[in-house]
Amino acid sequence: MAFSSPVFQRWLTQIGADHVLEVMTDLFESGAVFIVDANSDILFWSKGAEQLFGLSAAGAVGKPCNTALNCDNGNDPCNLAQLGIVKAQAVRIRRPDGTALECYRTAKAFYDNAGNFAGAIEYLQPQNPEAGALPPAGESFHGILTRDPKMQEAIQIIRNVAATEATVLIRGESGTGKEMVAHALHLESPRHYQPFLAINCAALTPSLLESELFGHVKGAFTGAVRNHAGLFQRANGGTLFLDEIAELPLELQAKLLRVLQERNFIPVGGDRPVSVDVRIIAATHRSLREEAKAGRFREDLMYRLRVVPIFLPPLRERRQDIGLLLQHLINRHNLQGHRYVDRIAPEAMRLLLDYPWPGNVRELNNVVEYAYAVGRGGELGIADLPPEFREPVRSRLPPPVARLSRAQPADEAELIRQALQAGAGNLEQAAQYAGMSRATFWRKRKKHGL
Numbered sequence: 001m002a003f004s005s006p007v008f009q010r011w012l013t014q015i016g017a018d019h020v021l022e023v024m025t026d027l028f029e030s031g032a033v034f035i036v037d038a039n040s041d042i043l044f045w046s047k048g049a050e051q052l053f054g055l056s057a058a059g060a061v062g063k064p065c066n067t068a069l070n071c072d073n074g075n076d077p078c079n080l081a082q083l084g085i086v087k088a089q090a091v092r093i094r095r096p097d098g099t100a101l102e103c104y105r106t107a108k109a110f111y112d113n114a115g116n117f118a119g120a121i122e123y124l125q126p127q128n129p130e131a132g133a134l135p136p137a138g139e140s141f142h143g144i145l146t147r148d149p150k151m152q153e154a155i156q157i158i159r160n161v162a163a164t165e166a167t168v169l170i171r172g173e174s175g176t177g178k179e180m181v182a183h184a185l186h187l188e189s190p191r192h193y194q195p196f197l198a199i200n201c202a203a204l205t206p207s208l209l210e211s212e213l214f215g216h217v218k219g220a221f222t223g224a225v226r227n228h229a230g231l232f233q234r235a236n237g238g239t240l241f242l243d244e245i246a247e248l249p250l251e252l253q254a255k256l257l258r259v260l261q262e263r264n265f266i267p268v269g270g271d272r273p274v275s276v277d278v279r280i281i282a283a284t285h286r287s288l289r290e291e292a293k294a295g296r297f298r299e300d301l302m303y304r305l306r307v308v309p310i311f312l313p314p315l316r317e318r319r320q321d322i323g324l325l326l327q328h329l330i331n332r333h334n335l336q337g338h339r340y341v342d343r344i345a346p347e348a349m350r351l352l353l354d355y356p357w358p359g360n361v362r363e364l365n366n367v368v369e370y371a372y373a374v375g376r377g378g379e380l381g382i383a384d385l386p387p388e389f390r391e392p393v394r395s396r397l398p399p400p401v402a403r404l405s406r407a408q409p410a411d412e413a414e415l416i417r418q419a420l421q422a423g424a425g426n427l428e429q430a431a432q433y434a435g436m437s438r439a440t441f442w443r444k445r446k447k448h449g450l
């Protein structure tokens with residue numbers, strides 16, 4: 001057999017088995033190869049796996065394979081140990097960006113001399129190679145799709161700072177991908193085995209936020225019937241993402257500063273400090289400098305948080321990403337099988353490119369979802385777009401109308417959309433426009449996916 005040939009063995013030693021494996025697996029352009037050890041932890045992750053699953057080798061190696069792949073059937077390769085070989089088994093994996101991918105899986109187990117399971121080599125192919133394919137490498141980073149130079153600059157900063165412990169502050173409008181970027185940073189960092197937890201500081205009242213962040217002890221307040229571990233405790237060893245950090249009340253800013261400086265905090269109602277090791281990534285749509293100048297944000301905390309600032313441009317300033325994201329979303333929806341879109345009418349594309357996208361990528365997701373819900377046929381046309389795309393003068397906004405209590409649910413979504421447009425990325429102005437508090441506006445926006 002060729003593999004036992006001494007000539008082959010000598011050649012393999014000369015070239016290096018790992019290099020041969022890498023080159024060999026690169027030949028499988030439309031599939032992913034990976035290798036697991038006896039514990040099913042990933043040892044090797046091919047470029048094809050990075051491409052297909054949208055997860056870098058750095059983020060995958062060392063993880064249990066069912067965690068990295070988020071298999072819906074999640075029972076493998078336990079079965080593989082008994083079966084020895086699996087051919088073209090249909091499986092569904094879930095990428096880090098949440099998209100599902102139907103694959104065919106072929107795998108072969110290895111056993112040691114005692115007959116114990118010693119690992120496996122696996123090959124996964126998308127069931128529909130065209131629809132399942134991710135954009136070319138370089139345009140996707142942990143599910144973040146972009147061709148925009150400023151976004152790519154941001155991604156380069158993430159790659160560079162991931163290995164360090166530097167605190168990162170992400171600035172960008174709502175829906176520009178701040179949480180995705182924070183998650184990518186976590187996945188690239190040595191903390192990727194540990195939890196990544198996120199909270200929006202604008203979404204809760206100050207007392208709830210304090211309890212959610214720092215936890216509380218039994219009896220701290222009416223209703224505190226047991227000890228509650230806060231996010232800092234639960235994220236210990238990992239990363240905590242604090243979205244809309246500018247909305248953090250001043251008294252909690254002092255508590256956060258203490259965690260950053262002394263790595264400990266006192267839970268609500270507690271009397272002794274709890275030590276934690278958590279990397280903080282914060283995000284805001286505001287200028288923290290301006291907030292500090294206005295006395296709403298502690299300057300010392302601002303300096304602690306923005307050691308590495310990252311800016312994400314709004315979608316209207318990166319038009320080339322609109323086409324890329326559209327194609328990706330269409331591929332994803334095509335996979336679900338309700339409708340297969342293979343082209344976008346030029347006039348619909350024009351409208352999509354000219355639209356100001358106040359809700360950024362989140363709004364683009366919704367527009368495509370709308371098109372699949374209401375439209376039919378292979379061409380995505382103007383009639384498949386939500387009403388605001390078909391209004392003759394989109395820039396003319398209606399006056400700040402209707403308090404929400406009087407609005408019907410359908411009007412509510414429309415009001416939020418108009419408010420976002422009116423606020424042009426400033427959530428405070430948008431909330432004012434809608435006649436709501438920031439927290440209510442944030443909740444309603446999430447509810448309607450805007």
Ligand SMILES: Nc1ncnc2c1ncn2[C@@H]1O[C@H](COP(=O)(O)OP(=O)(O)OP(=O)(O)O)[C@@H](O)[C@H]1O
Pocket residue numbers: 097143144145146172173174175176177178179180181243325361362365
């Ligand atoms: N570059 C991108 N590529 C692919 N998907 C993206 C990109 N940017 C954002 N998204 C998607 O858009 C949605 C909003 O992204 P995300 O929650 O990260 O934004 P955000 O800036 O944190 O918003 P908010 O501040 O309102 O919470 C998510 O569904 C995310 O998957």
